[in-house]
Amino acid sequence: MGRYVARRLLQMIPVFLGTTFLVFMMVYSLPGDPIKAMFGDHAADPATVAHLKHQYHLDMPWWQHYPLYVWQLLHGDLGQTFGGVDVSQVLSQAFPVTIRLALLAFVIEIVVGLGLGLLAGLRRGKVADKLVLVFTLLVISVPVFVIGYICSTVFGITLAWTTPTVQDSNNLGQLLLPAFVLASLSLAYVARLTRTSLVENVRADYMRTAMAKGLPRRRIIVNHLLRNSLIPVVTFLGTDLGALMGGAIVTEGIFNVQGVGNALYRAIRASEGPTVVGIVSVLVIVYLISSLLVDLLYAVLDPRIRYA
Template sequence: MGRYVARRLLQMIPVFIGTTLLIFLMVYALPGDPVAGLFGDKGGSPQAVAALRHEYGLDKPILVQYVNYMKDMVFHLDFGTQIASGRPVTDILGEAFPVTLRLTALAFTIEIVLGLGLGILAGMKAGKLADTLVLIFTLLMISVPVFVLGFIFKTVFAFQLGWLDPNVNDSTNYGQLLMPAIVLAGLSLAYVARLTRSSVAENLRSDYIRTATAKGLPRRRVIGVHLMRNSLIPVVTYLGTDLGALMGGAVVTEGLFNIKGVGGTIFESIQRREGTTIVGLVTILVLIYLAASLLVDLLYAVLDPRIRYA
């Protein structure tokens, strides 16, 4: 196991370099100049613009900028400086990421609990009324865009019923984060439910389930141990990749509910062409994706004893 983990960590290095380089090149290929944008419509003198570009290292070749960025990040944990405010990007990360982490954690919990619960119910009742209702519900969740679902929730539960706040004023209040978390988790919840349903229904017809039942094992053990451990393998694969997707895909949700997290920061940075801020935020998301991928691979051995890493 140790050798496998070490090999995977080494494999992550070129993946990390490749993804960050691609992001860096794409961001700095965007039209516009963040330095010139500081001076507004009137614009600044060429000398002042050139001095600021030199100060932030924007006058150097793009690959030199990337190498300098990687050196500062790896050896000094320095993600650069935001041009518009002059603040270190690490400070912005420190403010934005805890907010998104709380929102993502709540959405991920809802996704797991409801997604697995509905999927198991539908799989155990395959072809019956409960299965049909779950499939219709998940199809609706998949079909409705996130921004439409967000407006529906705000209109019904905030403006008409008054059960929840329409906007998030306190990002540490999980009660205010509940509605945006449900909206954020809606699409992924539907996929988890349908994936779990298919896996459970298929494994129910497997020989090892019939054998376990024929041996007289309690139904709770047959389902809870034998059925679920094998059925969860494809679901865990999806959940591992979806964790990073929830954090990176919260731009619309955070905008709808006035949440000052990673999504909102990325959106504002794209508008201002703040390449340093965008690259710093996305770099953290890349690290989360890689860590989640490694964790999923290790969970395979826990769920299925037949899987062993030499």
């Protein structure tokens, strides 16, 4: 197991460098001058513009700038925004908010998604199964921003169960509605994936053997059916945790959540390359760690899987 983890960690290095290289190239190859854009319609002093370009290494080609960025990254320096604020400081303020939002959405995704998938899979062809299929198809078909505005209007304004926008990003109660919206698409996929996996495994040989032995139905479902059916679901959930953090831009914008998605959106609008690349670099690390944890969790769910 230790050798496998070490090998995976070494494999993460070229993946991380390749991903950050592509993002860096795309961000810094965009046309336009972000330094002059800072001044808007006001005439910018050429000396000030030249000083800022030199400070942010914008006076050199991106392929020369990238090695400097990697060197700074190895020393824990994510760079500075054009306002002179460290990107690490921006992340330290926004990241905890997005983590709370993503984890809350992740819990909703697991509880609701697995619950609906179990209900549909164990009652295949019945009314409950058809209702779950229709509900999940509806959620998948409707864009997230539409679901967000509907939930904000219905639950925040009409029913007044919560605030239509988040006033305090540290309040879990106010984050509950945006977390549900953020998790809505994923929980629909989890429900359908769980149902499909259950339907496939319920006809497997080991299930017939367990029933022939006269084992209790609850033990058959929990220890045999559910455990083997969760492997593809865990794969989706592991990669989706990073997607929830990176895909919170629309949800955070609708509900005014001051998280990473909001910060990334503002940085993209202001063409702040250091902020965009810094945030994306951290999200790439989250993706890589979650994928490693998913692989290790396989051996827990299925004893036949061993990492030598």
